[in-house]
Amino acid sequence: MTGIFTLQHAVALLTLTILEIVLGVDNIIFLAIVTQDLPREQQPLARKLGLGLALIGRIGMVLGVSWLLGLESGLFTAIGHEFSIKDLILLAGGIFLTYKAVTEIYKTTELKEEEGVAPKPAKVGMTLAGTVLQIMVVDMVFAIDSVLTAVGLTKQYALIIIAMTIAILVMMFYAGKLSDFIHAHPSLKVLALAFLVLVGVLLISESFGQQIDRTYVYFAILFSLAVEALNFRRQSNAQRKRAEAEAAAEREEA
Numbered sequence: 001m002t003g004i005f006t007l008q009h010a011v012a013l014l015t016l017t018i019l020e021i022v023l024g025v026d027n028i029i030f031l032a033i034v035t036q037d038l039p040r041e042q043q044p045l046a047r048k049l050g051l052g053l054a055l056i057g058r059i060g061m062v063l064g065v066s067w068l069l070g071l072e073s074g075l076f077t078a079i080g081h082e083f084s085i086k087d088l089i090l091l092a093g094g095i096f097l098t099y100k101a102v103t104e105i106y107k108t109t110e111l112k113e114e115e116g117v118a119p120k121p122a123k124v125g126m127t128l129a130g131t132v133l134q135i136m137v138v139d140m141v142f143a144i145d146s147v148l149t150a151v152g153l154t155k156q157y158a159l160i161i162i163a164m165t166i167a168i169l170v171m172m173f174y175a176g177k178l179s180d181f182i183h184a185h186p187s188l189k190v191l192a193l194a195f196l197v198l199v200g201v202l203l204i205s206e207s208f209g210q211q212i213d214r215t216y217v218y219f220a221i222l223f224s225l226a227v228e229a230l231n232f233r234r235q236s237n238a239q240r241k242r243a244e245a246e247a248a249a250e251r252e253e254a
Helices: 007-023 025-034 040-063 065-070 085-109 121-153 157-184 186-207 214-253
Strands: 074-078 081-084
Touching (some): 007 121, 007 157, 025 040, 025 085, 025 121, 025 186, 040 121, 040 157, 081 085, 085 186, 186 214
């Protein structure tokens, strides 16, 4: 900790924090989706518990970085690729994320959510625990590459832990707002789920040693959001004009 509060370390902390927040975008979207089936009053608790436990796991990964690097040692070779423990974790996480997103897309497009019934009180606790577990596990999968990247940028583990803590707090603060916004706009929910499918495919490809620059995926999602924003603008103008036309018609009748 000696000399940690220097200009160089301040720049490193800012860089790491921005990196963790940017890499956490897909995590925030997953939080918004996975907590939707819980009773509304339990959703903030699930997010806080899941992210809190995930932060503890991330800190453990940073402190045990030598163990984390050991996950990259090969276990066996299949389909012309040498698989490591890290590859298997990424593969399992990618398959789970893709399955979860595709299932939610089906429920949303086929209106299965409206046909569902509210969970029984006796099962609410199990649902909360399951949701917290999903948040924690998926966050840990997402964290593998970000932890390795952070360690590559600096050996000041205290800075990495501070940056991760700030990023987790940002997720806690914005996940609820993003969740409400997504659920209020069904088209955005489908777009977010499609983004999670892409992330799942990325994890699967990385497990096979095929590195795909996530910048392309982020650009695609930003472009889609820009198009969606234009649709929102059009809908808002259409609603305003209808309201003006109705008001004019009422004045003529009066």
